[in-house]
Amino acid sequence: MKKITLILSLLVLLSVLAACGGGGSAPAAQPTTPPAAQQPAAQPVAAGDPVKGKESFATCAGCHGMDGKGIQGLGKDFTASEFVKGQTDEQLLAFIKVGRPATDPANTVGVDMPPKGGNPALTDADLLNIIAYIRTLQQ
Ligand code: HEC
Numbered sequence: 001m002k003k004i005t006l007i008l009s010l011l012v013l014l015s016v017l018a019a020c021g022g023g024g025s026a027p028a029a030q031p032t033t034p035p036a037a038q039q040p041a042a043q044p045v046a047a048g049d050p051v052k053g054k055e056s057f058a059t060c061a062g063c064h065g066m067d068g069k070g071i072q073g074l075g076k077d078f079t080a081s082e083f084v085k086g087q088t089d090e091q092l093l094a095f096i097k098v099g100r101p102a103t104d105p106a107n108t109v110g111v112d113m114p115p116k117g118g119n120p121a122l123t124d125a126d127l128l129n130i131i132a133y134i135r136t137l138q139q
Contacts, residue, residue: 046128047089053133056126059119063111068137074111078134085138092131093124 057066063075070077078084084092099115100107107113116122122130 048125048128048130048132050129050132050136052126053129053131056122056130057133059117059122060130063113063117068134073109075113076109079137079139081138084134089128089131092134093127096127096131097124 057068060075063071064078065071065075068078087095097116099117100113102110102112116127
């Protein structure tokens with residue numbers, strides 16, 4: 001009889017230990033949540049949505065063409081643009097908001113690139129969507 005009591009109490013002890021072990025593993029899974037929640041704050045510029053960008057791109061298509069290949073004597077070709085390739089989304093956003101007048105010595109075609117393509121209603125988010133769309137046109 002004593003042996004059975006001993007075995008039973010050992011079993012109880014084991015199940016208590018197992019419960020503690022199970023409880024201990026739950027908090028270990030938690031630290032993965034906070035870094036994921038912090039990620040958006042670490043990225044100041046969120047990548048745009050190319051599908052929405054295609055809709056807003058109508059503003060730019062008048063000079064750059066709906067296919068982004070540029071229209072002779074107007075906007076430049078995006079598909080082969082080293083400039084676009086070499087710029088971050090943030091830098092392109094800054095460029096598009098300011099544009100580049102024909103009088104700017106850096107202007108290569110002698111035609112105005114108007115601020116925001118001449119559409120002041122475009123928000124930063126709209127422009128980032130457009131930038132995402134332009135990137136899909138790149139070869
Ligand atoms: C009125 C015509 C016109 C419109 C509309 C226009 N652009 Fe432009 N864009 C130009 C011209 C001209 C240049 C070339 C300027 C130069 O030679 O430096 C240019 C250059 C650019 C460049 C630099 C390309 C390179 O390879 O150097 C980007 C990026 C750009 N435009 C984006 C846009 C976006 C985005 C829109 C729409 C929101 C837009 N443009 C609307 C005329 C236009």
